[in-house]
Amino acid sequence: MKLTGEIFLETAEIFAKGGPVMYLLLICSVAVAAVGMERFRYYHYAAHGGEEFLSALRGRLKAQSAAEVLSFCRQETSSAGAIASAGVAALAAGENVELALNIAHDEEAMKLRARLNWLSMIVTLAPLLGLLGTISGMIEAFNIFSLQAGQPLAITGGIGEALIATATGLCVSIFALIVHTYFAQRLDEILTTLDKAVNIVLALGKEVAEDD
Template identity: 40%
Template sequence: MELLAMFHQGGLVMYPLLLCSIIAVAILVERLRTYKKAKSNMAMLREEIPAHIHEREALLDICVRDGGVAAEMVYAGAEQGGTPEQQNQRMQSAAVTIAGRLRSYLNYLETIVTLAPLLGLLGTVTGMISSFNVLSVADGQPFAITAGVGEALIATATGLCVAIIALVIHTYLVQVQDKLITDMEEMGNVYIGALTGMPLMNDGEQVREVAGDVSAA
């Protein structure tokens, strides 16, 4: 009941702030479910893909059974066969598409991080305007302005809380997304290395030659 009373005291800006918080939590839930499905069994892929590098049907079956984005990228390269260069190009295209899919909705969180404090500031301004209006007509009633001040403080605090929560959610999801992209880059390295017989590099250069600079796409 106290929270509900504070919500009403915060003024009209509390409603868009509530909407922002709901959207942030909804994005978190949706992205976590998506990223869970996108995660590959990297230990299995590192072992199975080189072992079946020249058995295309078995290789494709391994990718389908894994279901993660790293396996999806390898599947895109191996599905139609061809030279290592052709498969490399198809994997690069698939990696860029997958990376864009992994970034879906994160821009909304960035917007909420910026918007929520501004809404809180708007509530501060409207609350102070109410306070001065009350003060001008409430001569001899020094406590008449407290409602407006309370509205201003509640709106400001709520806006900051929503922005902080959205920022934490965004940072966490970006880290998970980056890990998935790193898995894609590593698996591109493993696949092309096994296909061409090239030794795997530890410095990540061959990874980016295969998958492209996906994280910056």
């Protein structure tokens, strides 16, 4: 318990030495963590059971009516289910299936991409904030150096403290980059599943049109 308290005090001391910009970097790190947790949960539900749903959908499209398939699609909670529902609903109503699928695909893709731009912004912003904190800290260090009649320890200590902001900014940027890269990969995987859903329903729509 005592060790934990000492670590906390040391961390707080380092944080204070980094200057006011450390509060902005703290906000950035909290934002990265919050976006990461929210996107992880959303992607989990968006992708959960998507491939299994598409496998079942292929068989049902051939064996059941459009109304029965639509009821099955609406029970699916994944993004693939939402796209298939839109396409099958358009097919059942005699509307443009391809248009309905494209609109649903774009809507789901937009939801999946939401807030990922925050992560990419923080990847760039955090090092710049750290550099700003370092520059302002060095300016302050040089001012102290001039006031203390050129004592070397005054300026070296000030520069050392100023570099804390740069190091923190780089750490936050690396954290954001790792999180962004992970979700970019997950996004590609889910979008591939959505493309499959579009192609499956679109193929059925063409078969129905040819039969008519």
